[in-house]
Amino acid sequence: MLFDDTYQTIASPAEGIFKDKGSKFLAYAFPVENDSQARSHLADLYELHPKAVHHCYAYRLGADRMSYRMSDDGEPSGTAGRPILNTLYSRNVTNVLVAVVRYFGGTLLGVPGLINAYKTATEAALDSAEIVTRHYMNLYRLTFQYVLMNDVMRIVKEMEMPVREQSFEMECEMVVEVRTTLVERFVARVGKVDGLEAKLLG
Structure with missing residues (x-):
């Protein structure tokens, strides 16, 4: 199962x-x-x-x-x-x-x-x-340069991930909720974007 x-x-x-x-x-x-x-x-x-x-x-x-x-x-x-x-x-x-x-x-x-x-x-x-x-969620902190904003937003939108917090300076940060069953897919997609880092919180 x-x-x-x-x-x-x-x-x-x-x-x-x-x-x-x-x-x-x-x-x-x-x-x-x-x-x-x-x-x-x-x-x-x-x-x-x-x-x-x-x-x-x-x-x-x-x-x-x-x-x-x-x-x-x-x-x-x-x-x-x-x-x-x-x-x-x-x-x-x-x-x-x-x-x-x-x-x-x-x-x-x-x-x-x-x-x-x-x-x-x-x-x-x-x-x-x-x-x-409800869904069990893992929280990830994404850090990336502003030029990657479109790539990041595409992942967030397509995977329907709620955004808990965000700050957009030159160095951008975003905390997103990832459903437990989607973590592997999420990590794989993040890995394809050069310069995008995802850190598991908690």
């Missing part, structure tokens, strides 16, 4: 809510590209809900099923983070953080009740999210 460079994620933040026996479970879904973005969203939620008893979450990154983090934040082990993560797997979305903030209603829900609550709240947030297909 050829490596597939597409994945599904959510277009923008979304919310869902689930209530059971007085407890409220507020689910927040965010698109994230790395750990620091996820941590930043979690910090915002702690500020937004300082009185909540639990801030449980899970997120996964990339196509690898091993790239994830989760937290039960004081709930019995396996009753919060794991159901949130499993829902991300079953919905086949990645680069997504779902955090579920719980306000306790006074009645214990028990392990099955908790698993159901965190799973259902997560589903509610994902149901209200717009699911989009």
